[in-house]
Amino acid sequence: MTTLSIFIAAQNGAEYPDLLKDKLGEEIEYTVATTIEDSVSKYSGQPVLLARPDFAAAILESKPPIDWIQSTWAGVTPLIEHSYKNYILTGVKNVFGSQMTEYIIGHILYHELRMEERAEQQKQKYWKAKGSGRLQDKTMGILGTGSIGIDLAHSVATLGVRVIGYNNSGASAEPFGQVFTKESIKDFLRQSDYVVGILPDLPVTTNLIDTAALKAMKKSSLLINVGRGNLIDDDALCAALNNHEIAGAILDVFKEEPLPENSALWTTKNCIVTPHVAAMSYPADIVKVFLRNLEHYMAGEPLLYQIDFEKGY
Known part of the structure; x- marks a missing residue:
């Protein structure tokens, strides 16, 4: 050579x-x-x-x-x-999918198994046998049907999760049962128990998850963003969480990194912040x-x- x-x-x-x-x-x-x-x-x-x-x-x-x-x-x-x-x-390509999948499933399990609640009960020595949430028969809506989204979709499907996708073109992709576009995003969000962002930073993806989008989501839904921070309107998300319009958010990427100390995201109820570590x-x-x-x-x-x-x- x-x-x-x-x-x-x-x-x-x-x-x-x-x-x-x-x-x-x-x-x-x-x-x-x-x-x-x-x-x-x-x-x-x-x-x-x-x-x-x-x-x-x-x-x-x-x-x-x-x-x-x-x-x-x-x-x-x-x-x-x-x-x-x-x-x-x-x-x-074909490098970050498994890491992101582990991060996403880990946080969903943390949420469904009520780990924070149960840790607090242990501190208080309080015995309360309350059932856990289940992944079986839930729907995950993945914003981004590229290689990482496909890896995630295949993995959660084995756990009994129904998977739908979102992309700019609406082109179908395996293993997504249905693929939505911006014109049909509210239908996509209404169906999703878990909304996962894996989209690139583009003008068309900036603040895609805004006040209207958050209002379309289920009150029991979980929002996870591991793609790019431009996807979410931060003020709208904080308002939705404070008003109990969605169950929670897990954010690994932000419009400004490191996340400023004065960002409301640090202290907003039911919002978990991680420092861009979903995939290294x-x-x-x-x-x-x-x-x-x-x-x-x-x-x-x-x-x-x-x-x-x-x-x-």
Whole structure:
């Protein structure tokens, strides 16, 4: 294989070289940056970047001679929003589905098994044998029918959960029993016991879950967002939770991250906040995607998982 020159820009970037050497041998030139500042100062014209989108976006300010950027994230908003687009951008597929599925099912079980309530009863030494909620025969509405949504749908279906989907086109997809669009979103929400957001950050998805959408949801429904923070109108959600219009919300992504200390989401009743941990970019997983694409790159073949800058995904 021809000698390679790769620029790695990620907080955990130091973990990548050894993983790459295991597959590519010692004939590889690489530079590692672990901060945005390092990314800008250390970059020296490498044609291939394996990088976090926000780190890569900082490098693009100089309009560098980049052929290809392999994102280490599922979301690529910083690069979509950047004006410089004279390169190929590839995303990550078939990596985050299992992590997000575990996160989502875990939080649903926490809710249905009344874990918070029972922990409080234990503290009070109070014995009350109240039944748990069940997943069997519930309906999960998944906003986003891509690879992550499909992984989640297959997994919850094995637990007896009916699955419906939402996407921009309304195109059917397995294993979703029915797929809805923006025009029919209220029907989608009315049917769903669990509403799960896995949509990209696009103008058409911004504040999709607003006051009207929340009012269409069941009072017993649970809202979970692991996609992008732009999906939800935060003020509307806080109002809906405070007014007991829905049962609860689990939020892993936000319009501003880290979530500001003065955000009402921290203290709103029945709202669980987690710091964007539903799916992490582990180097051992990302390297597999990168190496598959590197073979295509070196052979002059089309790369996998190319991002359409116009569509934003």
